[in-house]
Amino acid sequence: MAYKKIIIKGASEHNLKGIDLEIPRNKLVVITGLSGSGKSSLAFDTIYAEGQRRYVESLSAYARQFLEQMEKPDVEYIEGLSPAISIEQRTAGANPRSTVGTVTEIYDYLRLFFARAGDPFCYKCGKEIESQTVQQIVDGIIGLGQGTKILVLSPLVRGRKGEYQKIFDRVRRDGFVRVRVDGKIYDIDEEIKLAKHKKHDIEVVVDRLIIGKRMKNRLTDSVEIALRLGSGIVMVNCTSSGKNRDEIFSEHFACVNCGISYEELTPRMFSFNSPYGACPACGGLGTKLEIDPELVMPDKTKSINEGAVEPWRRGGRALVLYYRRLLRALAKHYDIDLDIPFDKLTEKEKRIVWDGSGGEEIEQGFWRKRRYHRYKSSFEGVIPNLERRFRETGSEYVKEQIHQYMSVLPCPDCGGRRLRPESIAVRIKGKSIADVTGMSVKDALAFFRSLKLCRQESGCREGC
Numbered sequence: 135m136a137y138k139k140i141i142i143k144g145a146s147e148h149n150l151k152g153i154d155l156e157i158p159r160n161k162l163v164v165i166t167g168l169s170g171s172g173k174s175s176l177a178f179d180t181i182y183a184e185g186q187r188r189y190v191e192s193l194s195a196y197a198r199q200f201l202e203q204m205e206k207p208d209v210e211y212i213e214g215l216s217p218a219i220s221i222e223q224r225t226a227g228a229n230p231r232s233t234v235g236t237v238t239e240i241y242d243y244l245r246l247f248f249a250r251a252g253d254p255f256c257y258k259c260g261k262e263i264e265s266q267t268v269q270q271i272v273d274g275i276i277g278l279g280q281g282t283k284i285l286v287l288s289p290l291v292r293g294r295k296g297e298y299q300k301i302f303d304r305v306r307r308d309g310f311v312r313v314r315v316d317g318k319i320y321d322i323d324e325e326i327k328l329a330k331h332k333k334h335d336i337e338v339v340v341d342r343l344i345i346g347k348r349m350k351n352r353l354t355d356s357v358e359i360a361l362r363l364g365s366g367i368v369m370v371n372c373t374s375s376g377k378n379r380d381e382i383f384s385e386h387f388a389c390v391n392c393g394i395s396y397e398e399l400t401p402r403m404f405s406f407n408s409p410y411g412a413c414p415a416c417g418g419l420g421t422k423l424e425i426d427p428e429l430v431m432p433d434k435t436k437s438i439n440e441g442a443v444e445p446w447r448r449g450g451r452a453l454v455l456y457y458r459r460l461l462r463a464l465a466k467h468y469d470i471d472l473d474i475p476f477d478k479l480t481e482k483e484k485r486i487v488w489d490g491s492g493g494e495e496i497e498q499g500f501w502r503k504r505r506y507h508r509y510k511s512s513f514e515g516v517i518p519n520l521e522r523r524f525r526e527t528g529s530e531y532v533k534e535q536i537h538q539y540m541s542v543l544p545c546p547d548c549g550g551r552r553l554r555p556e557s558i559a560v561r562i563k564g565k566s567i568a569d570v571t572g573m574s575v576k577d578a579l580a581f582f583r584s585l586k587l588c589r590q591e592s593g594c595r596e597g598c
Contacts (some may be wrong), residue, residue: 136436137214140181144210148175157181159214171489180207185215208463229321234569236407245401248560248567254396257555258390263396268361271368271383272284272354274395278372278381282345286353287314287337287369287380288360293402293410297328297338306336312339314371338363361385367397396556404560406552415547425520426541427488438465438487443516444477445539463498464491464513490515 138159145153149172150541157163164175184207201597235241254263263426266274275284290301305313306322313320314337320326328334340363341356343349360368366385371378387396397403405411412418429444436442438461446457465472481485491513499508514522526535544550551558551568558566563585 141212142176142180142209142211143227145180146170146174146208146317147179148245150175150180150208153414159216166249180209181212183207184209184212188215210471211257211403233571241571242401244567245404248400248404248562249399250561252399252560252567254387254399254556255559255561256392256394257559258392258394259389261389263389266383266385266387266395268354268358271357271361271385272393274383275353275357275370275381276350278345278370279374280347281374283373284308284343284345285314285339285371286341286343286356288340288363289337289369290364291334291336293333293335293408295331295333297330297546301336302326310338310340313337313575314339336367346525359381365398386563394556397461399560403557404553411553411557413545413548413552416545416552418552420545420548420550420552422545423540424543425517425536425539426543427517429539430516431476435475437474438470438472438476440489443487443518446516448535460498460513461487463496467496472570486513486515488515488517490518507543583598 137452140157140159142157143154145155149170153172153176165177167173183205185205214546222306232243235244255261256263262503278284290305291298302313302322313322313326314335315326315328316335319339338360340360341352343353343356357368368383370383372381382393382395384395384397386398389395391475400410402410403410406413407418407419416422431442432444434442439446443457443461446461447454461472464470464486468483468486470479470486476484476487493512495510496513497508497510499506520536520539524533524540527533527536545552548555548558551566553568558568560566563581570581572580
């Protein structure tokens with residue numbers, strides 16, 4: 135039924151006294167009146183609150199936990215409402231992650247939309263993600279390498295608040311002896327106390343193995359148990375060559391070619407304010423403060439001997455002499471002419487000056503107490519040297535000096551899109567969530583009008 139009006143009966147929220155009115159739909163309507171007459175109570179606390187409440191109630195219990203739910207307003211009934219969005223008149227916050235979409239909460243609905251209707255693709259090869267069999271998961275784990283120590287883990291809680299004593303009791307009853315909580319292994323008989331208001335990760339330790347030739351049957355049994363407990367997801371903590379990392383395998387979303395597995399799509403996976411969705415390199419900002427070569431060498435017509443590397447001309451006499459000696463040793467090793475303009479050097483010579491010798495050792499030396507001391511070491515490079523000093527120094531003066539050679543540049547990992555590659559690789563009609571938020575209002579309207587989606591039933595995804 136297509137309503138032409140919003141009909142309100144008995145609105146009594148705050149200053150309203152049983153107001154009845156009809157508001158035409160698809161019109162620009164202004165509510166005006168004296169201060170305290172109930173304008174905001176009608177617009178925000180009645181119409182908007184009821185529209186949002188009805189929409190959120192139509193979602194699953196799982197989806198509702200990610201959206202703020204408003205109380206039912208004091209009104210007899212309202213007809214003709216659509217899902218409502220409120221845009222307040224207020225000063226924008228100073229949070230660098232805030233956008234128009236997040237401030238108006240439109241982005242919350244968009245995240246939910248991509249989690250429910252998006253199709254995941256492999257961010258490496260671009261192929262659509264398909265379900266993965268137990269045998270494919272086992273083969274992927276064995277592919278981690280012979281002799282690798284692994285823990286087969288079944289995730290029960292991922293980034294949620296609570297104490298979870300009932301979960302520990304259930305794990306104990308099921309006969310498991312260890313759990314991993316926030317990255318630390320506990321015996322299940324230990325007293326495990328969790329902070330109620332902090333987010334936690336809890337996994338059951340299903341098995342401990344060393345990858346070898348005669349463990350495939352046992353590994354298969356362990357993976358099946360872990361998948362059953364973890365709702366189709368198994369985590370493998372592997373230790374090899376002194377390095378420790380987690381690998382995720384999924385029955386639901388996995389690329390057969392690249393071996394990449396996705397977790398179940400959830401709204402937080404598309405949030406650049408959440409560690410589960412934000413680009414690890416820039417933390418969801420989309421930009422990084424980096425050394426800018428144009429500021430480090432503003433005049434490339436100068437030679438290195440004439441001081442083309444601007445920051446290495448400053449910092450005290452001893453430091454300037456050290457860098458001059460370093461550059462001379464570099465020039466001698468690679469036969470670089472330090473007296474010609476920098477822009478006349480070959481691309482290889484420029485790259486060595488900028489990025490370093492790549493581990494190749496260069497003979498250097500210095501005078502001390504009338505003796506010449508020789509040693510060999512690799513050349514760090516101008517850019518890595520400035521980045522390291524900025525990162526490691528405890529001196530605000532040094533930070534301030536290096537800061538003048540830095541610029542805010544798009545994050546090289548996410549290209550300014552703020553999200554993890556797994557999140558950007560989820561698409562609807564060929565568009566990622568970053569593509570949609572980058573559209574103009576006109577293009578976004580055309581995109582959403584062109585969508586034809588099926589009913590969201592039993593996990594059904596886009597376009598069937």
